[in-house]
Amino acid sequence: METRELRYFVAVAEELHFGRAASRLGIAQPPLSRAIQQIERHLGAVLLERTSRSVSLTEAGAVLLREARAALDAVEAAERRTRRAATGRPGLVLVAKAGASAELLAKLLDAYAAEPGAVAVDVQLCAIAEQERHLRDGRADVALLHRPFDSTVGLDTEELLTEGQVAVLPAGHPLTTRKSLTMAEVAEMPGLPLPRWPCPDGSYPSGPGPEVRDHAQLLQLIALGRAAAVLPESAWSQLRGDLAMVPVPDAPRVTTVIAWPPHSRSRAVAGLVHAASRL
Amino acid sequence: METRELRYFVAVAEELHFGRAASRLGIAQPPLSRAIQQIERHLGAVLLERTSRSVSLTEAGAVLLREARAALDAVEAAERRTRRAATGRPGLVLVAKAGASAELLAKLLDAYAAEPGAVAVDVQLCAIAEQERHLRDGRADVALLHRPFDSTVGLDTEELLTEGQVAVLPAGHPLTTRKSLTMAEVAEMPGLPLPRWPCPDGSYPSGPGPEVRDHAQLLQLIALGRAAAVLPESAWSQLRGDLAMVPVPDAPRVTTVIAWPPHSRSRAVAGLVHAASRL
DNA sequence: GCCCGTCGATACCGCACCGGTATCGGCTTT
DNA sequence: AAAGCCGATACCGGTGCGGTATCGACGGGC
Structure with missing residues (x-):
């Protein structure tokens, strides 16, 4: 055919x-x-x-x-x-969600650059749920994904970091004084709906919250008092003054993994993964 | 293109x-x-x-x-x-190496057949190194593979069984009286070379041993005194009277896994894997 | 109830492109 | 120097893709 x-x-x-x-x-x-x-x-x-x-x-x-x-x-x-491959420049393309794992990504790039034989790494930040597609259609060589949100089916992966999640709220919101919150409490905050993330096919589930493409969008909406969110702890490093965070112990723990298409067995990918695995 | x-x-x-x-x-x-x-x-x-x-x-x-x-x-x-899918018969096709994991396969088929909603399973026995290709080009839905020999890259897998390996020798060979052998001893037996298995691309590595496509061929050659082999313990169930086995403790342990293409998320495959995972 | 609009299927046609044969041009061999 | 091998080029014919025009079936509206 x-x-x-x-x-x-x-x-x-x-x-x-x-x-x-x-x-x-x-x-x-x-x-x-x-x-x-x-x-x-x-x-x-x-x-x-x-x-x-x-x-x-x-x-x-x-x-x-x-x-x-x-x-x-x-x-x-x-x-x-x-x-x-034809351009001759053996650069790697790495995709990550805009605004996620910023710290980890920086450390990874530093560690890899220090390796012997490291090549240039082109970092592309994209919308949620887009990374997987970039890997599958050849636009990228490696990706940072977050389990259990992203599907890693059919990809080779290496675990990098597991962390808990925190609720991100507008500064000054009454609940910011609390030491911790439950998922149920966060889900039912009046006037602060959780955002809707795109599905792998690009459509959005129906519901009350705003449609959101990446973390920057989301943080701005929270600052405006239009939404709340539950995000991995490491999102902390991105927090601006107009936002506050409260731990959510019963939220699922999030694992950041580095993923690559299984048959792309290039030297450069192997080196990057190796650098990542001992961060 | x-x-x-x-x-x-x-x-x-x-x-x-x-x-x-x-x-x-x-x-x-x-x-x-x-x-x-x-x-x-x-x-x-x-x-x-x-x-x-x-x-x-x-x-x-x-x-x-x-x-x-x-x-x-x-x-x-x-x-x-x-x-x-168009034929309407939702049968599953399972591939396994001819002669390998026979016992495990029988138990698996029995266990799955007892599950509610089980469909017909078409078992295909093929040459070494052929199963992976069958999965990738749609001829099969699930396969039994053996790590570290078979590549499971790009496939979803579930581990079923890990076992040691034994040397298979012609009955009456002097070394059959030994309690155990080392890999080095097996590799250097005069007149009994190890066979050559096909590479994933169908070619054979060069060397002294006979070219071999499946276990039946191999066992016959051993019985004829033309080769020796190191095989998983479970090959024991296949042994005929004219063959003998001796443990090889320092051979790598072999893991039998059930594997399926990652995006084939059919009900039937899930059921079979589920049955397999609790054997 | 008749008309009209929608939508997939069919009829027919022109042209691009695939595949064929014949031949060329460069290189190696003897 | 001649011959043979091999990929590229030239040229031609037919298949089939994509176009326009039209049909036929089905629903909805006045």
Whole structure:
């Protein structure tokens, strides 16, 4: 099967509408209909149930959607990594959540730079839940992830740090005088909803809190008195004067891990991981 | 990039000869030359150094070869898994090395069959080093692997059993009277070389021993007095009357694991792993 | 109840591109 | 110096992709 066909199928499966999928792909609708039929003939399977009013995935279609996304990521990764290898500069790209693990990251970069044979490390800060995708499609070589929030499925990892979490509140909030809080108390603070983080697919769960892409956004919203949050202790180093923190002992402990795609066995990645593992 | 292009590149990169690659692909040589040029133009990178006498991979070409193989596996897996999903029969395919972990496998299948909601399990026995590929290209859902021999990189795993290894010798061999042997002693037995196992790419390392694909082959060669081997203790259950075993305490311990592709989060796989984890 | 709008499928057509044959140009071998 | 091997180039024909036009089925509205 060709990647063109996979791209076409993914577009239709995501839009569940041939016309919209076609315009998203920049082609007309009829060739798209034909291409999907050809895929179905090739696989000997019905992938989409279609009436003139609705399009829906069959079970086989759902499987192909999941697998096709992975395959397209792999193809994209192949292109990107080849282009990067061709430039000759063997630099590493590391992604981390903007605003998270700042201290740890600094120590890691220092430690690695001191190693013999260290190469340049290009640090990219991205939105929550974006790092995994960057690793999978070849835009990055290594990532700092946070269990249990980020999925590390299919990646090789090394644990770096486990820590508890704290509630981050606007300075002057009544509860800032407390020595500790429970998750239940934090979740039910009137007027201070917890923010909504993006899901891996980029959508947001529904609920009362504000939609948030990274820590900087979040801290600003808290300072404005529009939200509260429960964050790893190390977020402390980022705290501005207009914020306060209170430990939340019953929040799940957070483990920061360094992760890399399993088959990228480059010297440079190994060196960085080695430096990380003995911080 | 299209999978056709990736296939073409892989063929040339493996053959390092345009003519042979073309005939392997079933096309003529000129279109292949053009296709490679087109890929190089598309990526903006030189992938192959060619003179009229030799073809060799550049560094970028080596990266693309590795990544392209992974990408093609992912595409193939997408097709296969979709076809399997379309049949409606939600059977699982489990691969194991022929002749290895026979007892464990039997217990596992029994335990899983007793679980509520168990589906049919299709057991495929294959050659050494083939299981990983079966998982990656969608021919199988789960595999029994043996660390440290098999690579589990990029797979999710659960440990099942760790055991020591024993030397397997022809019955009546002088050393069968010993209570134990060392690796060094086994490696240097005159006239009884250790066999050569295939590498992940299907080739064999060079050396004195016979080339061997699976345990049945190996045991027969040992019985014939043409080889000796060091195998996990559980191979004991397979031993015929014409073979003997002696413990080898300093051989690395072998861990049998059940492995599955990380993004295949099907109910059935989860059930099988669950059954396996509490054997 | 008829008309109209929506949406996927079909019909048909032109052109890009893939794959084929013929040939060239460079290099090695004898 | 001649011959052979091998990748690149030139050129050509056919497949198939993508386009426009249209059909047919289904719903909703006045």
